[in-house]
Amino acid sequence: MKTGTGRIVFLTFLGVCSVSHVSTFAQSDTDRERDLLRSSHDAVRVYVAARENDDEVRPADNLQISSAYQPLIAAMLSRSPTFRRQYARLARAPLVSIVLRADMPAGRRVEALTQIWSRGASGVEAVVHVVPSTRTVELIAHELEHIIEQLDGVNLRAKSRLRKSGVRVTADSDTFETTRAVLTGQRVAREVLEGSQ
């Protein structure tokens, strides 16, 4: 039975190949050469979602990490698929440079803060400040997601005016908070925790 099925499959393939080939035999050599140059069977690919689980993490040249956080970032990369995805997204944005610092500018009473400067055609510079705490993993992922939002061109101000848009103005009225960054940070923290158990 298996042999019969195999024959049918083989003959079907042969048939497909023959049908595909007939039209080319009907043409002149010059036409065939031209058609070959103008066609491809390699251009279309079946899509497979990027599974950062299986992916070798390549260093992101545009991310400068404080020495205090380098072991932690290594752990996050090894344990969290979501963080690997964030990292890969930042790494493939060539006009972005990010500095991750383990301190906070004077006068700011928050655990984490990201300052982003658009340099026009030169790209984007970002400095991420995260004070070491029990929530460091979540906050790093959270702040990096805010940078990715800017790379994606999200208009936070416009979105904050819409109902239940996932963007709100914070209590001090000069920054925005997004559901996307909050949930991403929480997800990375959960994955890192589960990965360590």
Place this chain on the structure above:
Amino acid sequence: MTPADTRYSLLLVACVATNWILGASSNAVVTLAQRDAYRSPRAPRTVDVSADGRTIVFQSLAGLVPADINDRADIYALDRSSGAVTLESNAAQGVEHSHPRTSGDGRYLVFESVSGDHPIDVVLRDRVAGTTRVLTAFDRARDPEGWSRSPAISRDGRVVAFTSVATQLTEDGDANGRLEDVYILTLAAGRVTRASVSSTGVQMPQGNSILPTLNGDGRWLAFASTAPLTETTARDKPRRQVYLRDLRDGRTVRVTRAANGGAPNGDSSLPSISGDGRYVAFVTEASNLLNDDQNQGADVLLYDRDADAVSWVSRGADGSSANGESTSPVISADGRFVTFQSDASNLVCPKRCADHADDINLLWDVFLFDRVSGRIVRVSEDDLGSWMEASAGPAVDATGSIVAFSSRHPVDSDDRRDDFDLFVRAMPPPPTVTRKVP
């Protein structure tokens, strides 16, 4: 065996392999490189799908075949049944092509072509005969500054619509001079007529007319215009309106009317017409075409010619306003489905969503609206069930089975480019509905 024979053999092996891959997983998403790093998510769509979903025509900056030696955008066609991708435009240096549209069977393509300092021309490609013809070459010879763009072709491939600023395309003069008008070219007769006119056949001295779209047999034309083409609009504050013109009977009606019968308070544009000409999907920034429009942004609506009424397409899953903008609608030829892009997050799941159903990405996503069930499903999701990165410019086949769109999402784990590529998705069959949901 000659080198050419060797190449044919390799081609044959590749053909069999691709057939096997596509055939074995008919619901698979396939990707094609567009390599568009500078695309704005609001940019015009760069893809079209034939009625049977077999042929995908698209614009790409990538050199997908050996003959494509320039670094400009070219027009390609994917035959989904064989997996073959063919170059359909002239890929010479300095020539660029855009805005591909196809006839229902994928045989005829129309697109824009720009060469060096020449203005934009409209090109017709016959994929079976292997011929390419510049449809506007003769007109430009008479009017060298007169560019043309935005071609559309009827499903039967007999009629082409396009816009032009040329002033000598017809013998009756051009009342609005260098402003853009919509023209119809009947290919068999080679006859060009101006179509952005009133029901009395009058061209207005003011206003641009843009973005034409034709129904299956080329009888019905929808387009957007700032020209006051009906009596009502002649009195209103100038807005871009969507019009529907019956090319056979010479009647022009305005699709965009306020719910109270008054004037719209915003512009409307980007019409897409069903195969029988009954339905027109379009985008509007007006908030008074329907009641309860609270998002202060662009929405996608659907006009039903038989009912002479509009209804929502981009609507929250709970019936509330979409909490973001929606645009770029394309309606299936059977009039049942509308694909569009939106940055609203409440179209599929309004609250208490499952992990991957919660649309938190704040990005343009691609959706498919089913007019029969009233439901919206997301199209731009990866095979892990997550929302993809920014996705835009969708097109759909005649029955809502195949949707193609551009996305910044990586095509695989090795995709390190931060650019837009093409994704083609076979949609699952829609649910059977016995009752139309209002």
